[in-house]
Amino acid sequence: MNTPSLADMRKNYQQAELLEANVAKHPLDQFTLWLNQAIAAELPEPNAMTLATVSSSLRPSTRIVLIKGYDEQGIVWFTNYDSRKGRELAGNPFAALQFHWVELERVVRIEGRVEKISEADSDTYYHSRPLASRIGAWASPQSQTIASREWLQDELKNYGDKFQQEPPRPPHWGGYRLVPDSWEFWQGGGARLHDRLKYTLNDGQWLMQRLAP
Ligand SMILES: Cc1cc2nc3c(=O)[nH]c(=O)nc-3n(C[C@H](O)[C@H](O)[C@H](O)COP(=O)(O)O)c2cc1C
DSSP: OOOOOGGGOOOOOOSOOOOGGGSOSSHHHHHHHHHHHHHHTTOSSTTEEEEEEEOTTSOEEEEEEEOOEEETTEEEEEEETTSHHHHHHHHOOEEEEEEEEGGGTEEEEEEEEEEEOOHHHHHHHHHHSOHHHHHHHHHOOTTSOOSOHHHHHHHHHHHHHHHTTOOOOOTTEEEEEEEEEEEEEEEOOGGGOOEEEEEEEETTEEEEEEOOO
16 A cells, blocks of 8 residues: 655645634633533544643653543543653643644643642542442553563452452542643634634733734
């Protein structure tokens, strides 16, 4: 099979415009609108977001996580606190999130400081998960090198036998919240004239400005 020419692959965006007059005053309201539209459009995994962290040696890294909640306090996801992202956040709490809703020609970028959510809230979500996921949180030393797939399967069995139906939440597993100080809403436009509206916090007020595409 011939490889298509990557240099010639491009899409012209033309679905919508994002105008100052039509966006919400508060970025959280604009996010709610776009997330709900992405869910209503039945996009594949509209709740998946890229999370970027930076190590103490200033190397950035990204991975995808699922948004599990959001409100005026911030955006929440769950993971292993000892994972690579967890270690990087322990050393440098600033992070960035990105949603790409391809079919809607939309991107949302969110930046801010990350904190752990309360133990009680992590407990509540942990205990809402399917049993296999709860056992998996014990069995998988996320981001570490392991000997083999069989090793992981043995660990799953061992923890399954140990905890049966009621595993407690592992101390190394829980939620994080990114507290935003910047949001960007990007809507693809024709001839690469995309709309970019960025909100930044100024003395507790959200200031909205247009960025060049
Ligand atoms: C769609 C999708 C959703 C994911 N959601 C999560 C999640 O919510 N939490 C998580 O720890 N990993 C999630 N992962 C796995 C991560 O992308 C990543 O492999 C893992 O967290 C290890 O990242 P790290 O080694 O950089 O810490 C998801 C992967 C995909 C493709």
